[in-house]
Amino acid sequence: MPEIGKLLETGDPWEPYLLLDPFGSPVEPVSVYFKDLMAGPYSPLTPRSYGMDLLRWWRFLWVLGIEWDRATSEDARDFTLWMKLGDKPVRVHWRHRGKDPSEIPPPRADRPAPGTPNPVTGKPTVGTKYSPRTRAHFETVLRTFYDWHLDNNSGALLVNPFPLDRSRHRGKRRPNGQGEQGRQGERANSHHNPMDEFKKERKGRYRPTIPKQIPRRIPDDKYTEVFAGLRSHRDRALLAFWVSNGARAEELLSPKQCDAKVGQQTIGVIRKGTGEYQELPANTDAFVWLRLYQEEAWKKGVPRGRAQPLWWTLRRPWRPLEYDAARMMFNRANALLGANWTLHDLRHTATFLMLDDPDMPPVYVQKILGHKHLSTLDIYSRPTKDDVISAGLAHHARQEKKRNDPPPATPAPAYNRESLNVLFGGPSA
Template structure:
């Protein structure tokens, strides 16, 4: 009988404490993971300095921070030092994530009955209370990168990376071409499988209803810009008046991750709604001011003022429209809609769509956004079945003069008259 040294944990009974947090600081490294006393967690702080020097975006550091904060809370519960963990701790952590519920500041109210359910109108699944497969995979990738930095670059931490790769018995780069670069091989061992992603285009009739449900010209301008060129919500919210070329009808966005500037075309309707929004705003904007502002004025200690529109405010815009229509659309659905509309246009190549969407690899465009729409396949098959029924209901063709219908039936195995 085998004897195991590792501790067997009942992950169903583990509850993570509300310890520490992710804090913004006015520093070249703008995000920190801090403990209950506000002191930075030093291993994470040095890791973030490494990432910022590599050119990572500030938003990426914030995302990494929440993954590492959750990991530090886990280490406190299981009472293991960060530099002494093994694959067993990572395995148990993934098992805990697969069955745990996400902490919420406030309990669900209106969305409690629809959490995790499929919306009958959009056929999209609402977010549930647990951790999705993509969240777990992202957490594993962050942890592997964190330990890779401390083991490889600093020579500290565990002897081996606890977030192991599963190479199925193969040696890494066993058939590597010596003329090419060395690439990491193998998937992370405890990564859950992802369901096949389906395109999330908004049908034209639903798009008209969604657009009509918006309350302001500002909201209509944002959505029309997004659906005309597929720009991400964060890229649109980062725009300034100087990023709008009225003559050429283009807008400039700064791409997610690389922060590279790129000019994108936009529809004439988008510029009409944008012009109406700026006219209603009243206050002239400076060239480098934020382009999007809240409609209501708030007092933040310096009098009633409009505030720059953030992502939470934009989510609230979609949330109000979804409640009105009984849907669960998001801003990213507008990006999917734009990609699929461009794909259906024979004048645009796949390379054109890749450039407009800002993808580094053509495979991302082809596999993620341009997968065959299941609903479209069902409609085509339904048309095929209806056509078969129509042909079957038609009377058999008449036999030409001079031929015997009985002989033709024997010859061709059919029915004629």
């Protein structure tokens, strides 16, 4: 797929992202859709997430010369097959852009092959194909995009090329209160009884099945090794906060200097999605590292003030720390171990630590994590891969010990009951 067109970040809060065609002109159907997203309860990063999927779809349409409002379900089917079978484009590192391919060094031989499990963490590395989660996100974005234009009568669009699953259109007829006939299955879990569990209903015809993933925790010994590989007090403070209060990576980067309340041992963050302010508890080690970082940073000239950001870059010019820089910091510490843990695994690790405490009610863990429902903690009650392997090996060890133990001694023969009656004067036979 030729990489024509691009998604442009404008810096304009009214229109943060624009999808541009190969000639540099905005794609009007996408621009109108983005404005509707910005007016709704969505994050400013939502147009970026949706825009990447829309750009991929528009490139397919541009190559085949298909107008966006003339695409059919066959076109959507072919593109879904391409995403399932085709390879992802290889991104060239910025250091190697413009160089001759012969001058680019080959990948390191000690790195695991794409898609294979990491030898340290057991997590699969990024593969060469699009993952089911990426394809499911694409299908949802495109189906809702076309549904929105159908509702607004945009262009010559007549049908949605990304239809619902066929089985959901053949629902049974249900009489309503006035004797009329209504059709079930117009949406997933329609007419759901709140007392029952939600059914697993597929929404889109081309939506893949997403395998359920069990959260992974970083073992204590490995966490100690990662922590030892950090280069600054700032990084140690960040890691200590992430693994103690379970905040999301971008949430912990949101506090101001006044939000770190050492006396109360809490730090205030802006919650993702809702945008609400919430104070989270953290352990004392995190505040010790934070104080060491602040003393060091203020001596270097980092801006100081209650309204100033809490986290800054380590070098001039001073800039507030962003997510990409924090992620690269953690990746460098990972590289020392050959691991591929992510910042979100720190949130999972904090959740496991809180749930392992019998005196910590799960409802409090739910509030600390910012989850809407308590049922979202069910995934942490499932055994992890490491737990299953450890339990299996312990079982085999017990069986081996049982086979190697000497056989139990043969019990002594019992006394004859008639002889005991004669000896002790019991009843005669």
